[in-house]
Amino acid sequence: MDSGRVLMNLSANAPCVNRARRRGGCVSGERSSIWGSEEHGGGSDSRGFRGDSFTVSSPGYRISATGGRRRSVRAVSGILTPDISKDTLTFQSPFFDKDRANAKNVAAIILGGGAGTKLFPLTSRRAEPAVPIGGCYRLIDIPMSNCINSGINKIYVMTQFNSWSLNRHLARTYNFGNGVNFGDGFVEVLAATQTPGEAGMKWFQGTADAVRQFIWVFEDARNKNIEHVLILCGDQLYRMNYMDFVQKHIDSRADITVSSVPMASSRASDFGLMKIDKFGRVVRFSEKPKGPELEAMKVDTTIFGLPPHEAADSSYIASMGVYAFRLDILLKLLRWRYPTSNDFGSEIIPSAVNEYNVQAYMFHDYWEDIGTIRSFFDANLALAEQSARFQFYDPRTPFYTSPRYLPPTKMDKCKIVDSIVSHGCFLDHCSIQHSIVGDRSRLEYGVQLKDAIVMGADNYQTEAERAALLAEGKVPIGIGQHTRIQNCIVDKNARIGRDVVIANTAGVQEADRPSEGFYVRSGIVVLLKNSTIKDGTVI
DSSP states (O other), rough: OTTEEEEGGGGHHHHHHHHHHHHTTTOOOOSSSTTTSSEOOOOOOOEEEOSSSEETTTTTEEETTTTTTTTEEEOOOEEBBEEEEEEEEEEEEESSSOOOGGGGGEEOOOOOOOOOOGGTTTTTTGGGGGGGGGEEEEEEHHHHHHHHHHOOOOOEEEEEEEOHHHHHHHHSSSSSSOOOOOOOOEEEEOOOOSSSGGGOOOOOHHHHHHHHHGGGGGGSGGGGGGGEEEEEEESSEEEOOHHHHHHHHHHHTTTEEEEEEEOOOOTTTEEEEEETTTBEEEEEEEEEOHHHHHHHHOOOOOGTTTTTTHHHHEEEEEEEEEEEEEEHHHIIIIIITTTTOOIIIIHHHHHTTTSSSSEEOOSOOOOOEOSSSSHHHHHHHHSSSSTSSSSSSSSSOOOOOOOOOOOOOEEEEEEEEEEETEEEEOEEEEEESOOOEEOOEEEEETTEEEEEEOOSSSSSHHHHHHHHHHTTTTEEEEEOOTTTEEEEEOHHHHHOEEEEEEETTTOOEEEEEEEGEEEEEEEEEOOTTTTTEEEBBBB
């Protein structure tokens, strides 16, 4: 293949070819000599080829689609034969200038207003997108950074429950001063509000209702150029170029595009599942199906490039909860077509597939839904593995977070294996295996961590403050001497005394002990934020 050229097989364009056959058309030359001849665009050559819905001619390098739209075309060359199913043409890339996705015409809405019940107790005092991850990040940093790296700088974040820490993080990180510079863009928080009148007295009733209540923002003058709207989740871990997603949305002329991933049978019932036709159009959508309905949603995922052994297990197509809407369609759906539907996944999308062009976008990179304590725990510890499937570090697409201006971590004779240690920590003769240690963590002499997540602290305590607390028999922030912690999440500002053992050796799966400072979820001990565990405690 020549450098800068792309092979295009006509059989790969089955939708156009089949449409031509159904309507009695075919790919043909404007004169008989075209068959078997080599075609070159340019100069005064007037030869070209014609399709059912398009015409390409070399003079002026122009392509005109049936319906009137015209697009410019670069040089074309190739050999045509009457058998269009076997024809292979070589075009200089690009063959024609298609509609290119423009980030200036895209706005993003990040949904961060859920109650976060599945991540409780980590969400007892914070919104779900504000939950720390990876040592120094928060979940909201994932979609925010993906937007920035994709060039999308018009971002709305919807909040409702426990939003104080989330709002503070957004203000510190994504502003026009100390944080990330957005140029002519913006990051705005759309907090759930109540207004006079019966309709305005309700809080957000679901994802679609949240967007509906603030749909008027797209009538603002500064959003006059917005053509497409992304609906994003604030509780997922992945790296994605949203403009590739939008380009697929535009190329397929979709009203709605749903980003999707192959999903294993063991987890399929936790997600919205899709069935699609050979052109990528969603023909059926079922939100969290069970039993026979789940079985009916199975598909052959080898068509998406999965090896047979992977496709055998990942036999479902799951929605990521990431959507691209044409703005006019979004307005129509929320205001007029489905004015009482409150949720995208369970109401809007399943209904829309019957009336609109809903397309699927297959995402083949790492993606994890942080919807439960177990998935949160596993996703964090997976970051510490030697060959981690996901890494926050990538010089081309970095992840942003609040600048804390902390000093490097100080370590004294420590053993650290397959772990992540954040900034500003003090580690003294301790052992850390397969664990995450957050900002400002303090691990005293002889501490042992294994399969643990320590979220760190919001502030330091001075040596004088710590000494005074110890003298009074109280516990300072951090983990005391000779304490052993395994299979545990330690929330921020926890005070853990000396000689404490947290290992859940009894194998308890669920327990609520808020008065004692902890819960157990899926066998994982979760110490509450600001909790105190006294010396010698065994959990």
